[in-house]
Amino acid sequence: MSLVIHNLHARVSGGQEILRGLNLEIQKGSVHAIMGPNGSGKSTLSKVISGHPDYEVTSGEVLLDGVNVLAMEPDARARAGLFLAFQYPVEIPGVSNANFIRAALQARLKDGEELDAVDYYGDLYKEMDKLEIPRTFTSRSVNEGFSGGEKKRNEVLQMAMLKPAYAILDETDSGLDIDALKIVAAGVNALRSPSVGMLVITHYQRLLDYITPDVVHVLVGGRIVRSAGPELAYELESKGYDWIKDALTEDVHSEELAAV
Amino acid sequence: MSTEVISQIDVDRTRGDFSYPEQHTFDAGTGLSHATVDYIAEVKQEPDWIREFRHKALDVFLSKPMPTHWASKDLENIVFDNIRYYLANSQRPTRSWDEVPDDVKRTFERLGIPEQERKFLAGVEAQFDSEAVYSNMKKALGDEGVIFVGSTEGLKEHPEIFRKWFGKVIPTGDNKFSALNSAVFSGGSFIYVPPGVKVKHPLQAYFRINAENFGQFERTLIIADEGSEVMYMEGCTAPKFETATLHSAVVELVAMKGAKIQYVTVQNWSANVFNLVTKRAIAHEEAEVKWIDCNIGSRLTMKYPGVVLKGRKARGEVLSIALANNGQHQDTGAKMIHAADETTSNVISKSISIGHGRSTYRGQVYIPRHLKGCKNNTECDALLINSTSRTDTYPAITVRGSRNSVQHEASVSQVSAEQIFYMQQRGLSEAQAMSLSVNGFVNDLVREFPMEYSVELKRLIDLEMEDSVG
Numbered sequence: 001m002s003l004v005i006h007n008l009h010a011r012v013s014g015g016q017e018i019l020r021g022l023n024l025e026i027q028k029g030s031v032h033a034i035m036g037p038n039g040s041g042k043s044t045l046s047k048v049i050s051g052h053p054d055y056e057v058t059s060g061e062v063l064l065d066g067v068n069v070l071a072m073e074p075d076a077r078a079r080a081g082l083f084l085a086f087q088y089p090v091e092i093p094g095v096s097n098a099n100f101i102r103a104a105l106q107a108r109l110k111d112g113e114e115l116d117a118v119d120y121y122g123d124l125y126k127e128m129d130k131l132e133i134p135r136t137f138t139s140r141s142v143n144e145g146f147s148g149g150e151k152k153r154n155e156v157l158q159m160a161m162l163k164p165a166y167a168i169l170d171e172t173d174s175g176l177d178i179d180a181l182k183i184v185a186a187g188v189n190a191l192r193s194p195s196v197g198m199l200v201i202t203h204y205q206r207l208l209d210y211i212t213p214d215v216v217h218v219l220v221g222g223r224i225v226r227s228a229g230p231e232l233a234y235e236l237e238s239k240g241y242d243w244i245k246d247a248l249t250e251d252v253h254s255e256e257l258a259a260v
Numbered sequence: 261m262s263t264e265v266i267s268q269i270d271v272d273r274t275r276g277d278f279s280y281p282e283q284h285t286f287d288a289g290t291g292l293s294h295a296t297v298d299y300i301a302e303v304k305q306e307p308d309w310i311r312e313f314r315h316k317a318l319d320v321f322l323s324k325p326m327p328t329h330w331a332s333k334d335l336e337n338i339v340f341d342n343i344r345y346y347l348a349n350s351q352r353p354t355r356s357w358d359e360v361p362d363d364v365k366r367t368f369e370r371l372g373i374p375e376q377e378r379k380f381l382a383g384v385e386a387q388f389d390s391e392a393v394y395s396n397m398k399k400a401l402g403d404e405g406v407i408f409v410g411s412t413e414g415l416k417e418h419p420e421i422f423r424k425w426f427g428k429v430i431p432t433g434d435n436k437f438s439a440l441n442s443a444v445f446s447g448g449s450f451i452y453v454p455p456g457v458k459v460k461h462p463l464q465a466y467f468r469i470n471a472e473n474f475g476q477f478e479r480t481l482i483i484a485d486e487g488s489e490v491m492y493m494e495g496c497t498a499p500k501f502e503t504a505t506l507h508s509a510v511v512e513l514v515a516m517k518g519a520k521i522q523y524v525t526v527q528n529w530s531a532n533v534f535n536l537v538t539k540r541a542i543a544h545e546e547a548e549v550k551w552i553d554c555n556i557g558s559r560l561t562m563k564y565p566g567v568v569l570k571g572r573k574a575r576g577e578v579l580s581i582a583l584a585n586n587g588q589h590q591d592t593g594a595k596m597i598h599a600a601d602e603t604t605s606n607v608i609s610k611s612i613s614i615g616h617g618r619s620t621y622r623g624q625v626y627i628p629r630h631l632k633g634c635k636n637n638t639e640c641d642a643l644l645i646n647s648t649s650r651t652d653t654y655p656a657i658t659v660r661g662s663r664n665s666v667q668h669e670a671s672v673s674q675v676s677a678e679q680i681f682y683m684q685q686r687g688l689s690e691a692q693a694m695s696l697s698v699n700g701f702v703n704d705l706v707r708e709f710p711m712e713y714s715v716e717l718k719r720l721i722d723l724e725m726e727d728s729v730g
């Protein structure tokens with residue numbers, strides 16, 4: 001049981017290629033981290049996996065427990081168990097947070113089944129308490145006027161409520177203060193289980209002190225260029241990305257030489 | 261189309277888009293002339309003054325140009341010669357559902373009307389094409405002197421009240437379509453509430469177009485006498501025919517001193533209907549008139565409910581929602597004519613345009629110089645779902661004198677692709693995501709609506725969104 005990304009090529013519809021042959025496999029029960037320079041394609045990867053209409057997949061596969069999701073609508077992918085905590089959560093005026101999450105849960109039920117309101121609010125309050133989100137946030141419009149950190153907590157709240165099989169967290173730590181980081185990390189850790197696979201995109205090794213990954217990948221230029229254990233994050237923290245990029249050019253050179 | 265009895269849920273799916281074979285005892289034929297008017301007056305055995313009223317109105321209709329200099333050119337596509345102006349089976353509505361002819365009863369059962377009557381209504385009138393087939397009111401209300409009948413019955417049995425107010429709020433020549441209605445009207449409701457009587461539950465009328473190439477021209481007159489209160493709800497549907505159908509009603513309300521009238525419209529026309537309706541109220545001293553108007557469906561709707569604030573401290577309100585889906589144009593608004601001191605009016609309009617749908621808001625607020633202490637608040641909010649939608653706002657606010665105040669706000673917002681994607685990523689379908697946004701947009705307004713109505717409205721919005729994503 002895993003989320004498999006195989007030789008994925010994708011571009012902005014009609015534009016330049018952003019993902020250029022990306023391979024990744026996230027087993028259920030494991031946590032993978034992706035780090036990489038700005039603009040390397042991390043968010044694009046998360047959006048392509050979840051079916052954002054701006055992107056066109058030109059080749060490759062994304063398999064969710066063996067099912068190719070690329071032909072599915074974004075909402076069908078979500079209901080199949082995929083969750084994305086957005087780097088930039090979207091504001092939805094007029095739709096209250098509580099109603100939104102409730103509608104999302106309701107959408108997962110069979111026709112004619114009705115979500116039990118009492119149970120729902122019980123669960124919602126429990127998860128909000130864990131994330132130290134005040135009750136007033138149930139009636140506020142989704143993300144509207146939320147601070148950067150509040151938006152990120154709200155993403156984790158939704159994840160906790162929707163209980164995905166695979167979750168991608170795109171820079172959920174960015175914009176969080178130290179205390180919030182601990183709270184959010186605790187929230188994420190609480191969801192770690194043998195039945196959940198996670199992909200954590202981050203720029204900071206700090207997050208990985210709280211959410212210890214099984215594997216750390218480096219994404220550069222639309223490809224995974226290095227994968228190793230958690231120690232790789234420390235190396236990146238101290239050395240930056242240049243050494244990898246340099247090593248990469250050498251690789252390319254040697255490939256070119258080999259081709260000659 | 262299947263004619264078997266289907267459950268309520270199936271009714272939801274087909275949203276009134278079904279019809280049963282027609283058979284009419286009374287049929288004025290196709291096209292419009294003085295002979296058509298004579299036929300209608302004849303069949304309905306009307307007094308001479310009404311017959312004359314109709315003939316004059318027809319002349320006014322024929323002499324008036326189409327208002328295409330300001331309104332949609334689509335009006336030119338109405339072929340008046342192809343329309344049937346009067347279709348009915350009987351001249352008398354029954355008082356019990358059992359006596360309603362089977363096929364007609366089936367129609368209303370599919371639309372859930374008898375059930376609603378049992379649940380929460382004080383009275384129901386059901387109109388099928390030109391005439392009411394069913395009309396009934398709780399006995400207790402009758403005992404209090406409340407009258408709730410069709411316009412034909414009102415005219416015959418309560419001429420003294422009927423004649424006093426009929427055509428007084430909206431003169432025949434108000435516009436081309438009020439003239440048309442005045443020439444060929446039939447059906448609609450006549451309501452009189454005696455002084456001090458407060459009708460607790462809503463009275464409801466249901467207008468159903470069943471025949472193709474048909475024009476429905478109901479005429480409603482509601483008089484709330486001093487200190488009385490009444491709420492009237494109307495619902496409308498039609499099957500989806502290939503050819504255009506015309507619905508052109510005239511609704512006149514009179515709220516006497518201290519009376520309150522709430523008029524609620526749940527309109528769900530199919531996309532072939534031209535819906536050209538004139539609605540106006542007169543509010544006397546300290547009276548309150550509230551129009552709650554929701555326009556979903558139709559090909560072109562032109563409707564600007566108004567209140568003439570005639571007595572001191574009268575209040576007028578229009579709360580409207582218009583939803584223009586692909587191929588539809590909702591041209592709606594409000595008119596507030598202040599004619600006494602300390603009168604207040606409030607207009608809140610929310611429009612939603614989807615795909616190629618188009619919404620237009622036209623408002624008219626008039627406060628003359630000699631008045632003092634008048635207030636108007638106008639709020640127009642438009643929501644666009646995808647970039648090809650179009651919305652226009654024409655708020656004409658004429659306020660003279662310095663002793664009156666107005667406030668006007670307008671906003672346009674978009675449901676972006678990013679918002680839809682975000683919601684889809686949480687598992688909502690595109691239609692559900694749009695519904696949620698639309699419901700969110702109209703939510704603060706819907707909170708003011710009667711409960712049964714908000715539920716119905718939400719359901720209609722969901723259906724319309726499903727349609728729009730195909």
Ligand SMILES: Nc1ncnc2c1ncn2[C@@H]1O[C@H](COP(=O)(O)OP(=O)(O)OP(=O)(O)O)[C@@H](O)[C@H]1O
Nearest residue numbers: 012018036037038039040041042043044045054087
């Ligand atoms: N919709 C789009 N239209 C045009 N360019 C895009 C679009 N989406 C992504 N790009 C481009 O693709 C590249 C990768 O963007 P992406 O957002 O995936 O980077 P990232 O790795 O998430 O960066 P960051 O660390 O800054 O969040 C960038 O150069 C970006 O400008």
Ligand SMILES: [Mg+2]
Nearest residue numbers: 042043044087
């Ligand atoms: Mg990013």
